[in-house]
Amino acid sequence: MTTKIIAASPSPAPTRRGRGRPQSFDRAQALCTAMRLFWDRGYDGTSFDDLTAAMGISASSFYNAFGSKESLYQEAIAAYLKLVGTWFSTILDQPTDTRTAFAHLLATAATEFTRTDLPTGCMIAAAATQCPPTQARLRDLLATQRTQSETALVTRLRQGQQAGDLPPETDIDSLAAYYSALLRGMALQARDGAPRERLQAIAHIAMHAWPTPPQTTAPATP
Amino acid sequence: MTTKIIAASPSPAPTRRGRGRPQSFDRAQALCTAMRLFWDRGYDGTSFDDLTAAMGISASSFYNAFGSKESLYQEAIAAYLKLVGTWFSTILDQPTDTRTAFAHLLATAATEFTRTDLPTGCMIAAAATQCPPTQARLRDLLATQRTQSETALVTRLRQGQQAGDLPPETDIDSLAAYYSALLRGMALQARDGAPRERLQAIAHIAMHAWPTPPQTTAPATP
DNA sequence: TTATTTTTGTAGTCATCGCTCCATAAATCC
DNA sequence: GGATTTATGGAGCGATGACTACAAAAATAA
Structure with a gap:
């Protein structure tokens, strides 16, 4: 066995030192280029x-x-998720009160969705929401990612509910769906050129x- | 000239009686079939x-x-717009108060987006928001349609503002963008299988x- | 040096894409 | 009936899609 000092990467090695002819390009950089292309043009649209x-x-x-x-x-x-995680998960993990966290999340989404150095x-x-049956695998993969991000919202809201930031009767799943839908709508508006x-x-x-x-309409209890 | 009793159609004749061999299929029905396919799989995804x-x-x-x-x-x-217009434009044109109209609009969108007899x-x-440069024409066409529907929201909100349904300082454009984003997000959630x-x-x-x-924080004027 | 391993360059494969050609069929007009 | 007009069936076209075969190149291991 060779010495494996650096932590093993999940699937593809990052910059392996091996026997054969060395790679003539930067794999990470090429992946980043591909990510931008896919992001901009979609899977089908990128030949x-x-x-x-x-x-x-x-x-x-x-x-x-x-x-x-x-x-x-x-x-x-995966690379995109890592990129987005730097603000999405980070904000949700911050120990602020829940309302502030969500306000921060939306505000950051507004700026991130309109960055000039990225698509x-x-x-x-919205990826693979309209696709042929032959791409069911892709569609499911993306739908799963979307479900996971909405689940992250649910988790954060439940925490907030436990902490008393939200009324106990709040429908957490629906509230998460609301913010999820809104974020997705904001992303679409951004793609159509809406300004920051x-x-x-x-x-x-x-x-x-x-x-x-709920407002206590009856101000006094007899 | 032949007798044109039925009102002339815009571009393609609906069921023209002419000289040559008659069409062996129902054009409107074929168009409807195509609409459903495009709706479900997108432009690229439909071969x-x-x-x-x-x-x-x-x-x-x-x-x-x-x-x-x-x-x-x-x-x-165009066929889809005609289909959607039956509820979208109809609701906006109703002489109810503005808030009721928008509540009705969103509620109807929820039911329409989850119809079982249509995609x-x-x-x-979300169509053509990620596409290659070769499809710029298509992207622009769809973006224009989206702009028009958002403009319809703006128009209705302005009417409401004139009628006193909305505070005069309301940012109408932003409010319309909010509901537009939300509707688009709801459409995406529906495509991912969210229940009605x-x-x-x-x-x-x-x-x-x-x-x-804005609440008048000072209850009394001296 | 030689053998081994891995990457690269070039050419080519096979399927599918949207679309066209052209002879023929089926209607109307004279 | 014959001319004209329009639609259809079937074969095929050029371009592009993702991908592969194979030999040469460039590194390490023995």
Whole structure:
């Protein structure tokens, strides 16, 4: 066995030192390029030639390094999730009160969805929602990711409910679905070219739907 | 000139009585079939063979009747808009108060997006938001439709503002963007399989963001 | 040096894509 | 009936899709 000092990577080795001819390109950078392409044009809209041209590698290098277009896409999704996690999960994990966390989440989404150094919107929010039966695998993969992010919202809201940030009668699942739908809608608006301020305004309005304890209409108990 | 008793159709004749061999299929029905396919699988995801097979016609009949895949898609969009207009425009045109109209709009969207006799969600909401540069025409066409529906919301909100249903300082454009984003998000959730009740809950929560006049914190004027 | 391992470049494969050609069929007009 | 017009059936076309075969290149191991 060779010395494995650096932590083993999940599936594809990051920068292996081995026997054969060394790779002539930066795998991580090529993956990043692919992610941007997929993000911008979708899976179908990004052809094999588009990919190899943008990545600057040949077909054989492509298949040697990434296996297939579909597996590259899966890696691109993973890379995107890592990128988004830096704000999405981070904000949800912050020990602030729940309302503040969600306001922060929406506000950050508004800025992230309109970054000029990346494609606008979200790579996953609307991907493969209209696709042929032959792409059922892809559709399910993306739907799963979306479910997971909504589940993260549910988890955070439940924590908040436990902490007393939300009325105990609040329908957490529906509230999470509301914010999930809104975030996805914001991502679509961003892709259609909505400016950052517009998204921020949406985020601001959306927070007015935050649940309030039921007003005690009868002010006094006899 | 032949007798044209029935009102002339915009571009393609509906059921013209002419000289040559009669069409062997129902054009409107074939268009409806195509609309459903495009709605379900998107433009790229619906192949030429998918279309001709589902419509039950040959390639020559297809091109003779519809010109090209793209022009059929445009007709399908038009057919879809006519279908959606039966509730979308209708509700906005009703002489109810603005808040009621929007609540009704969202509630109806929840039921329409989850109809079992049609594909779920919306055909246009997320279409061609991730596509190659070669499909810029299609992307722009759909973006235009989305802009128009958001403009319809703006128009209705302005009417409401004039009528006193909304505070005069309300940011109408942002409020319309909020509801537009929400509707698009609901459509996406529907496509991912969210049940009708879930969408209705989202719609209900969303209405809590409806603007209220600024509270006069000072109860009395000296 | 030689053997082994891995990557690369070039060319080519096979299926599918949207679309077209053309002879023929089926209607109307004269 | 004959001419004209329009639709259909069937075969096929060029382009592009994702992917593969194979030999040469460039590294390490013995």
